[in-house]
Amino acid sequence: MSTPTLRVAVVGAGPAGIYAADILSKTDLDVSIDLFERLPAPFGLVRYGVAPDHPRIKQIIVALHKVLERGDIRLLANVDYGTDLKLDDLRQFYDAVIFSTGSFRDAGLPIPGIDLDGSYGAADFVSWYDGHPDVPRTWPLHAQQVAVLGAGNVALDVARILAKHADDLLPTEIPGNVYEILKASPVTDVHVFARRGPAQVKFSPLELRELGHVPDVDVIVYPEDFEFDEGSMAQIHSSNQTKQVVKTLTDWTLKEPEELTASRRIHLHFLHKPVEVLGEDGKVVGLRTERTALNGDGNVTGTGQTQDWPVQALYRAVGYFGSPLVDIPFDDVAGVIPNHEGRVVDVDGEPIPGVYATGWIKRGPVGLIGHTKSDASETIRHLGEDVAAGGEAFYSATDRDPQAVLDFLTQRGVDVIDWSGWELLDAHERSLGEPHGRERIKVVPREEMTAVALGRLQG
Helix, strand or coil: CCCCCEEEEEECCCHHHHHHHHHHHCCCCCEEEEEEECCCCCCHHHHHCCCCCCHHHHCHHHHHHHHHHCCCEEEEECCCECCCECHHHHHHHCCEEEECCCEEEECCCCCCCCCCECEEEHHHHHHHHCCCCCCCCCCCCCCCEEEEECCCHHHHHHHHHHHCCHHHHCCCCCCHHHHHHHHCCCCCEEEEECCCCCCCCCCCHHHHHHHCCCCCEEEEECHHHCCCCHHHHHHHHHCHHHHHHHHHHHHHHCCCHHHCCCCEEEEEECCEEEEEEEEECCEEEEEEEEEEEECCCCCEEEEEEEEEECCCEEEECCCEEECCCCCCCCECCCCECCEECCEEECCCCCEEEEEEECCHHHHCCCCCHHHHHHHHHHHHHHHHHHHHHHHHHHCCCCCCCHHHHHHHHHHCCCCCECHHHHHHHHHHHHHHHHHHCCCCCCCCCHHHHHHHHCCCCCC
16 A cells, blocks of 8 residues: 655744755655745744845745746745644644744844843844835834954844945835934944954854945944954964954054045954943943953953943844744743754654754754755755655645635635745835836735735735
């Protein structure tokens, strides 16, 4: 007796979920794949986490688009796992479930004053300027001096968007409400603080160099922040990326004061550890940092020497953090679904049959797209092994008709958006941008996105 078509649900239609679905579709398994997405549009962090002035990185969407437009992977967007359906519901229709829900929250930073008015998470700010439908459409940009805490590309993105003149963002897909608020921002100085040295930062060379080409924005570094210990030198000699980053930063130290004539400035501070956000009347009025010293191995120790910086707003860009999912184990410390190489495990460390994870919710928010592909390959390999080992017993879904899950969601009043619906929304956004010479103008309100995708709003 031949086995039926394997039914697999992938929850999360960002790069991790799409790569997992694509890799699974190319195995020897006879498989039917449904890709669930909470938002009305697919592509996850590429759509809602990459800065609008980085069209080169957003081009990743082109490759993801080609995977989904083939038609062998069914997109079911605007479906919220945990609300519209839960694990027991998915088990009714699918033999296996792969969670690829990513990490969208800001990691915490436990220092005094971090919860003051004017202290924000970078992830929330990124979601706002990228037009995420689940965040407010306004943002309080009232500060002249701003602090950004972090030493990665997200910190650079936040600093660049804050300092960049709004008119220079007009050719991008930046939403209109974001442009208007950035246009009115009084910011003059953005200070980026890294607790370690120039050789330890996680900036990519290209992103760092871009910072030096933002019109009417000077990048200022401080020679006294440049310290290289034995660990730093080893890193420079072993990593071409570190070597390029250090060279760019060092070149900036050679700028003469008379060369710094821009109306806005981005200051890069190294060896400064944030220890307290200073407040007055409940609002941010400053940041206190402690000077650190390299230990010899690339790590740092506090020196006890502190400095106060007058800032009226602060953004922490110290990493993303996963969110717990209904009926699925969650590691509250690491911010991931507990798993062994993609097999989700219970509190005793035993694999939960038919449940898998991939992407940032599997391994944490580190690595680039290439890591996401290898991540997905590992998870799919184990899924295939489990199918082979379980035989007919693995095929556990009780209602195998692909229409059944759609009927279930319709009965619950869910407006499911399929691939053709996304194509309507995509064409609509492009039509909004065309008169302005822009690739697209992103639709922000969820209700409007849904109406366009379902053909209820034309034009």
